[in-house]
Amino acid sequence: MVGNLPALIASHQSFNGVAAVGLSPDSTKTYVFLNAPAYDLDASGNVLLAGNVHIMNTATLSVLSTLNCSPNPITAALLVKKRYFYVTQSDGTLCTVDTTTDLVVNSSAPGGFLAAEDIAGKRLFIADQQDNVVETVTLGKTGPTSDQQGVSFGGLPANSTVVGLSVFSK
Amino acid sequence: MCSAQINDNFNDNSLNSSIWSTLTPSPGTSFTVSETNQRLEVTLGSGFGGAGIVSVAQFSGDFDVQVDYTLLNWPTANSHSVRLGAPDLGAGPGGGIGINRSSFPNGGTGEFFLLSLPTGDPQVATTQAQLSGKLQLVRSGTTMCGFTMIGATWALVGSGPISTTSTRISLDLGAGSSSAQGGISAAFDNFRTNSGTLVCPTTTTNEYAISIANNGDQNSGSLTHNTIVGNIITASKTVQLGCVPRSLDRTQDNAYEYIACTSPANGDKIIALRTSDDTAVFQLAIAAPTFVLVRPNDTQLFVGQGNGHVTTIDISKRADGSRKNVVLPKRTITLSPGNLVTSLAFVPGGGTLIVVPTPALPSTTMWWVTCPRSSLHTRVLMV
Numbered sequence: 001m002v003g004n005l006p007a008l009i010a011s012h013q014s015f016n017g018v019a020a021v022g023l024s025p026d027s028t029k030t031y032v033f034l035n036a037p038a039y040d041l042d043a044s045g046n047v048l049l050a051g052n053v054h055i056m057n058t059a060t061l062s063v064l065s066t067l068n069c070s071p072n073p074i075t076a077a078l079l080v081k082k083r084y085f086y087v088t089q090s091d092g093t094l095c096t097v098d099t100t101t102d103l104v105v106n107s108s109a110p111g112g113f114l115a116a117e118d119i120a121g122k123r124l125f126i127a128d129q130q131d132n133v134v135e136t137v138t139l140g141k142t143g144p145t146s147d148q149q150g151v152s153f154g155g156l157p158a159n160s161t162v163v164g165l166s167v168f169s170k
Numbered sequence: 171m172c173s174a175q176i177n178d179n180f181n182d183n184s185l186n187s188s189i190w191s192t193l194t195p196s197p198g199t200s201f202t203v204s205e206t207n208q209r210l211e212v213t214l215g216s217g218f219g220g221a222g223i224v225s226v227a228q229f230s231g232d233f234d235v236q237v238d239y240t241l242l243n244w245p246t247a248n249s250h251s252v253r254l255g256a257p258d259l260g261a262g263p264g265g266g267i268g269i270n271r272s273s274f275p276n277g278g279t280g281e282f283f284l285l286s287l288p289t290g291d292p293q294v295a296t297t298q299a300q301l302s303g304k305l306q307l308v309r310s311g312t313t314m315c316g317f318t319m320i321g322a323t324w325a326l327v328g329s330g331p332i333s334t335t336s337t338r339i340s341l342d343l344g345a346g347s348s349s350a351q352g353g354i355s356a357a358f359d360n361f362r363t364n365s366g367t368l369v370c371p372t373t374t375t376n377e378y379a380i381s382i383a384n385n386g387d388q389n390s391g392s393l394t395h396n397t398i399v400g401n402i403i404t405a406s407k408t409v410q411l412g413c414v415p416r417s418l419d420r421t422q423d424n425a426y427e428y429i430a431c432t433s434p435a436n437g438d439k440i441i442a443l444r445t446s447d448d449t450a451v452f453q454l455a456i457a458a459p460t461f462v463l464v465r466p467n468d469t470q471l472f473v474g475q476g477n478g479h480v481t482t483i484d485i486s487k488r489a490d491g492s493r494k495n496v497v498l499p500k501r502t503i504t505l506s507p508g509n510l511v512t513s514l515a516f517v518p519g520g521g522t523l524i525v526v527p528t529p530a531l532p533s534t535t536m537w538w539v540t541c542p543r544s545s546l547h548t549r550v551l552m553v
Contacts, residue, residue: 017512017528018512018513018526018528018536019512019513020513020526021513021515021524021526021536022515023515023517023518027517027518030517030524032536058517061538116381118379120377120378120379121375121377123377125379127381134379134381134396150401151401153379153396153398153403154403155394155396155403155406156381156383156394157383157385157392157394157408159385159386160383160384160385160386160391160392161383161384161385161386162381162382162383163382163383163384163415163416163417164381164382164415164416164417164418164429165379165380165381165382166379166380166381166418166419166420166427167377167378167379167380168377168378168420168424169375169376169377169378170375170376170378170424
């Protein structure tokens with residue numbers, strides 16, 4: 001029963017390191033977040049503009065389009081509200097990609113070296129390696145452009161570097 | 171959950187928790203409070219005490235509420251009261267603020283209605299034969315009025331000054347004497363709000379932020395679990411891991427965090443940390459774990475490794491709520507050696523795992539791998 005075995009069914013090569021990968025809410029599109037902008041080819045072989053977010057057709061794995069967040073390395077990406085990818089970057093940028101339009105719809109600067117993120121309710125928590133804190137962003141009611149920078153939480157061990165974050169509420 | 175409407179006929183035999191909560195009696199009180207027989211029944215054991223229910227929401231200003239009562243076991247002079255109360259308005263000489271149907275031997279009053287106010291307790295006599303009826307409590311401005319229904323007409327029991335503070339409404343049975351006999355029971359039915367504005371309480375949500383950090387060496391790291399209320403960390407606990415954490419992911423029920431952790435001195439491992447008490451309940455030696463991903467159905471953990479493998483661990487729940495934490499031996503996905511797995515993603519519904527390795531620069535090849543529910547052999551098909 002070959003169909004029941006783990007089987008490699010496809011591959012895709014990128015000329016820059018992949019920092020994160022995610023799927024649109026309906027899984028029809030795959031979002032690849034790169035360490036640095038890279039060119040790619042679409043299904044017809046046309047060269048797409050260099051971008052550090054490559055959007056692929058999940059079924060065919062052809063690249064549909066490319067986007068650019070800040071050119072500095074992407075560190076993590078998280079799908080929020082079943083619509084927006086919040087993308088953290090090493091230069092302290094928080095870039096937001098709308099999966100309905102495949103556009104960068106917001107870019108804010110919590111600052112530091114943003115390394116990881118998670119969400120609880122209406123608050124996005126972001127690990128800042130540079131300042132050894134967890135930043136928060138309160139999600140706006142009218143979309144990412146109404147997001148508001150929240151408080152920063154310390155309480156992390158001194159002389160350590162936060163590398164991962166998991167947040168939940170109850 | 172809180173309902174901003176309070177009308178309850180108690181007919182579904184299950185207390186509506188969005189409207190009511192059960193009062194917490196004083197320690198040692200023997201009682202039962204149950205919505206049954208299409209009404210709310212309250213029974214008390216002997217001695218001083220009380221039991222009943224209280225609304226979740228509060229009336230912020232004027233209100234007019236009423237309820238039916240039935241005295242199910244009500245001997246003469248039993249030293250108990252059935253009350254439609256306003257528990258957040260304090261107490262007076264007649265007890266907690268509210269309109270009561272009482273039975274006491276003192277004062278010769280015997281069976282009576284009593285409106286308990288901060289500065290008085292006007293009363294109206296009744297008889298032992300009157301075992302059911304209606305109570306009504308009305309606040310208008312700074313005046314509280316208590317009524318009972320006699321025949322088909324509301325009769326005023328009394329009135330007097332009252333605070334305008336917001337208040338919940340209670341339905342309870344209480345004993346006013348330490349020598350009160352047990353087994354007294356009463357029932358409430360058909361609670362109705364005739365007028366008034368209800369305000370639901372503001373709920374406080376705790377947030378739990380679990381972060382992993384390395385210490386700059388190859389053999390140590392930590393996990394910090396902060397409890398956050400609003401903008402304040404109310405509790406914090408740090409657990410030393412004895413290895414360098416690389417990645418963490420949480421089960422869907424928030425009960426466990428799985429952590430990929432490496433240490434040349436102490437061994438590479440996967441740690442399962444129980445979030446309720448930050449205890450490591452499971453450790454599995456596994457080579458060079460770099461990334462962990464809980465499958466969305468909460469039954470499997472995928473572990474990306476520095477040797478290009480992805481190992482699958484069965485983390486499905488046991489009957490006691492713990493997790494199996496067993497490696498599925500024939501479910502290891504093998505990529506080319508040298509591909510350090512840096513990220514994983516699961517395609518919902520498709521049973522496909524996206525594996526992101528980091529080979530030697532300059533290029534990265536992402537792999538899409540089928541991820542079946544069962545398999546007999548480890549096998550990789552190249553396309």
